[in-house]
Amino acid sequence: MDEESPWWKEATVYQIYPRSFNDSDGDGVGDIPGIIERVDYLDDLGIDAVWLSPVYGSPHVDNGYDVSDYRAIAEEYGTMADWERLRSELHDRGIRLIMDLVINHTSVEHEWFVDARQSSDSDYREYYFWRSGETDEKDDDRDDGSQPNNWRALWGGPAWTYDDATDEHYLHLFHDRQAELNWENEAVREELFKVAEWWLDRGVDGFRLDSINLISKPDELPDADPEEGLTGLHEVVNGPRVDEYLRAFCRRLGNDVVTIGEMPDLSVEEARRYVGDKDENLSMLLSFEHVELDRGTGARWAPRDWELPKLKRVIERWQEGLADGGWQGLYFNNHDQPRAVSRLGDEEHRRASATALATLLFTLRGMPLLYQGEELGMTNPRFDRFEEIRDVATRLSVEHAIDLGNISGFEEVRELINNRTRDNARTPMQWSAATNAGFTDGEPWIKLNDNYERVNAEREWSDPDSVWQNYRQLIELRNEHPVLVHGEFDLLLPEHPELFSYVRTLNDERVLVVLNFSSKTPMFELPDDVVFESVETLYHNGLRSDPHSVVEADTTLRPWEASVYRLS
Ligand code: GLC
Numbered sequence: 001m002d003e004e005s006p007w008w009k010e011a012t013v014y015q016i017y018p019r020s021f022n023d024s025d026g027d028g029v030g031d032i033p034g035i036i037e038r039v040d041y042l043d044d045l046g047i048d049a050v051w052l053s054p055v056y057g058s059p060h061v062d063n064g065y066d067v068s069d070y071r072a073i074a075e076e077y078g079t080m081a082d083w084e085r086l087r088s089e090l091h092d093r094g095i096r097l098i099m100d101l102v103i104n105h106t107s108v109e110h111e112w113f114v115d116a117r118q119s120s121d122s123d124y125r126e127y128y129f130w131r132s133g134e135t136d137e138k139d140d141d142r143d144d145g146s147q148p149n150n151w152r153a154l155w156g157g158p159a160w161t162y163d164d165a166t167d168e169h170y171l172h173l174f175h176d177r178q179a180e181l182n183w184e185n186e187a188v189r190e191e192l193f194k195v196a197e198w199w200l201d202r203g204v205d206g207f208r209l210d211s212i213n214l215i216s217k218p219d220e221l222p223d224a225d226p227e228e229g230l231t232g233l234h235e236v237v238n239g240p241r242v243d244e245y246l247r248a249f250c251r252r253l254g255n256d257v258v259t260i261g262e263m264p265d266l267s268v269e270e271a272r273r274y275v276g277d278k279d280e281n282l283s284m285l286l287s288f289e290h291v292e293l294d295r296g297t298g299a300r301w302a303p304r305d306w307e308l309p310k311l312k313r314v315i316e317r318w319q320e321g322l323a324d325g326g327w328q329g330l331y332f333n334n335h336d337q338p339r340a341v342s343r344l345g346d347e348e349h350r351r352a353s354a355t356a357l358a359t360l361l362f363t364l365r366g367m368p369l370l371y372q373g374e375e376l377g378m379t380n381p382r383f384d385r386f387e388e389i390r391d392v393a394t395r396l397s398v399e400h401a402i403d404l405g406n407i408s409g410f411e412e413v414r415e416l417i418n419n420r421t422r423d424n425a426r427t428p429m430q431w432s433a434a435t436n437a438g439f440t441d442g443e444p445w446i447k448l449n450d451n452y453e454r455v456n457a458e459r460e461w462s463d464p465d466s467v468w469q470n471y472r473q474l475i476e477l478r479n480e481h482p483v484l485v486h487g488e489f490d491l492l493l494p495e496h497p498e499l500f501s502y503v504r505t506l507n508d509e510r511v512l513v514v515l516n517f518s519s520k521t522p523m524f525e526l527p528d529d530v531v532f533e534s535v536e537t538l539y540h541n542g543l544r545s546d547p548h549s550v551v552e553a554d555t556t557l558r559p560w561e562a563s564v565y566r567l568s
Contacts, residue, residue: 006283010478013098014051017426021372023442028443029077032083036082039086043095050097056071065100066105105179108177109177128170129180131171147159147169156397157400173236183241206257207258212262213264217236237264250282260285268317276326308498311500312500332361333373335422336422339424342379350377355542359562375467381447383423394423427446430456433459481538483504483509484504487505488506492526499522512566514550524554537563541560
């Protein structure tokens with residue numbers, strides 16, 4: 001491929017959420033030896049790199065996104081020797097390893113915080129944000145005016161928690177056991193860089209940087225504007241020095257080390273602060289606009305109607321906005337998002353809609369990131385009772401809503417939560433039709449999706465038309481056609497309510513993508529300005545025997561039909 005290009009531009013990444021991937025010791029929790037058992041599976045799929053969600057020392061309030069020791073492996077996941085073996089097994093197969101660096105906050109059990117909270121004179125005090133409340137009154141969990149400012153934590157409740165040892169509050173934008181690190185303090189930036197360096201010395205190939213546009217808080221931590229919805233998030237994302245800190249961090253890592261910045265609440269204009277071709281920027285970012293289209297602005301779980309033209313516009317805006325040098329991670333699934341087949345596709349057309357979504361993912365400019373189970377077409381499970389919910393964000397926000405009297409109980413929001421909860425992505429990987437889907441011999445930490453006897457890896461392998469086989473083909477297709485990686489993006493039929501179609505162009509290579517993004521049977525008419533002499537089918541999701549006919553004649557498409565053509 002392009003010799004100028006760093007490896008990560010042409011890579012496909014596979015995300016592993018270790019808790020739910022594969023359990024080797026029967027404790028019901030996935031672990032590193034379990035991942036090692038499945039390395040050949042990853043190799044067969046053809047991915048280039050694994051992004052491993054956190055495996056560090058952690059009390060697991062947020063399943064490892066609350067780190068208590070950056071240089072250790074959580075006991076329930078294995079040992080450092082297991083991790084080293086995993087790294088070697090991956091590297092032996094030419095698969096790179098990307099670690100998840102959670103450095104916007106630490107667990108309150110991290111030794112820095114443990115020391116910091118003991119005394120105002122602690123050497124680590126300034127590693128975090130400590131402030132007095134406006135009154136001396138010791139507040140409980142309510143936003144009663146005694147907080148240092150009016151910020152709300154993302155999952156509900158105030159963003160400050162009172163600590164009586166020093167009679168001050170500390171800042172946390174997520175759970176109160178995840179304290180925000182103070183990046184204004186140079187010692188913090190240095191310590192965090194040393195953590196990254198420590199993992200680089202152990203052979204990792206890059207980092208996914210968690211919530212990384214939250215690291216620079218606005219000077220003086222001003223009150224949020226109630227008009228903006230009173231969350232802390234809007235006040236703290238893309239703060240004044242995010243780009244300065246990231247540039248310094250990335251410059252020291254070097255351009256061979258991939259840095260993937262997770263950036264909520266980011267517009268494409270702002271994104272340009274963080275990515276570009278210069279060695280010193282992030283390699284790429286993960287934005288949210290395309291997965292927020294169905295999210296309402298009021299209450300946390302509120303849905304919003306969206307239509308395909310909106311999604312197309314968002315994708316077009318990002319494709320064009322970063323075209324001159326920026327790079328983005330492409331995704332529809334991860335450990336925080338509901339399953340895309342259930343959300344954007346149609347479970348009634350599971351195979352067709354899963355493969356249509358995959359076709360979109362692999363034919364956009366950027367780097368595709370798959371999330372475990374996506375390649376099997378896994379769908380959202382069903383949570384009937386609050387006790388079945390494991391996700392701390394879901395649990396907290398329901399509890400807060402009940403506390404505040406906004407809802408009377410879980411039942412009232414059950415459907416909304418079933419659509420949205422992060423647990424949708426976290427049910428165990430479905431390996432086979434055996435007990436517990438072959439995930440564990442013990443009692444799984446979270447319920448399984450009931451459909452595992454029908455939807456599982458063993459079945460997918462043996463079926464030549466399966467979702468898995470299509471993912472494998474699409475990964476290969478992208479490897480063979482640099483136009484899919486680097487080409488310009490031109491949207492066709494922007495207002496069409498069912499069709500998602502575009503042309504990718506690189507030098508004299510031209511590829512046309514035609515997706516029926518619906519369960520209807522719309523007619524595809526190629527716009528007149530797309531002229532060609534001959535057409536070659538590069539990929540088709542198997543729904544007709546003569547895929548050429550889609551382009552050669554005005555044709556009605558099958559539900560979720562997807563194809564990729566080379567035009568010449
Ligand atoms: C990121 C992670 C999410 C986590 C949060 C706090 O958004 O993806 O899982 O809860 O950061 O670390």
